[in-house]
Ligand code: AMP
Ligand code: MN
């Protein structure tokens with residue numbers, strides 16, 4: 001079966017494989033079309049594209065943009081964006097500036113909670129420009145504060161915990177404007193993960209479509225079977241195209257693997273069948 005995996009991360013953001021390693025692993029896993037979608041950066045694309053040029057797996061340039069919507073952080077994928085687009089690149093630079101400020105703020109808060117050296121400690125785990133909460137989590141595990149990354153998030157990095165700093169990312173229409181300016185397809189990432197009420201989710205999808213959004217990530221490494229069916233129904237109801245991606249971050253997360261995805265439920269219109277989807281030459 002032809003395999004699309006349209007969501008994954010490299011060391012350019014919070015993944016642990018370098019872009020070329022990621023491409024090699026995806027190819028070995030039988031992926032036919034891979035989208036690299038690092039958080040708020042396109043930095044990994046050039047290396048991934050060089051690696052992908054050696055074989056016949058197709059690589060799609062993408063990005064996963066951090067958005068603040070109703071005081072919540074949401075992730076919007078831009079699939080098949082032009083990595084050279086200036087308005088997209090400038091927009092992402094603004095998000096990087098917020099990340100840098102936030103990292104200092106997280107470190108200050110952790111310091112007050114008795115955990116020193118977090119900024120330098122987290123920075124030792126980053127390999128690209130992006131400093132993510134995941135890098136802080138690795139440092140806290142290293143310091144013996146929790147047994148694993150998941151527990152660090154639970155006890156330190158989420159709302160109400162000592163190292164939490166509220167997101168101040170871009171608005172939903174702004175993220176969509178950047179993606180559309182770059183010729184990309186906007187897709188809401190892992191929609192079930194936000195745990196929105198039915199009415200809030202309907203409002204989000206309405207506003208998303210209004211701003212030019214086209215797709216919903218129906219199949220995701222972080223969706224249960226029920227989540228998948230629920231999101232498939234919503235994609236049909238709201239006439240959104242359905243996308244599929246593992247949200248792979250690296251081999252340390254063995255329960256999420258590149259290309260290991262559920263099939264799209266019946267009745268979904270796949271994003272890769274959209275007229276705007278890039279065709280093989
Ligand atoms: P950031 O964009 O820097 O706020 O970091 C968000 C990233 O942290 C997500 O993309 C996930 O990779 C990771 N993350 C968020 N929540 C959790 C969690 N509960 N357990 C493990 N990783 C998480
Ligand atoms: Mn991540």
Ligand code: MN
Pocket residue numbers: 064075189190
């Ligand atoms: Mn995400």
Ligand code: MN
Pocket residue numbers: 007008009064247
């Ligand atoms: Mn992701």
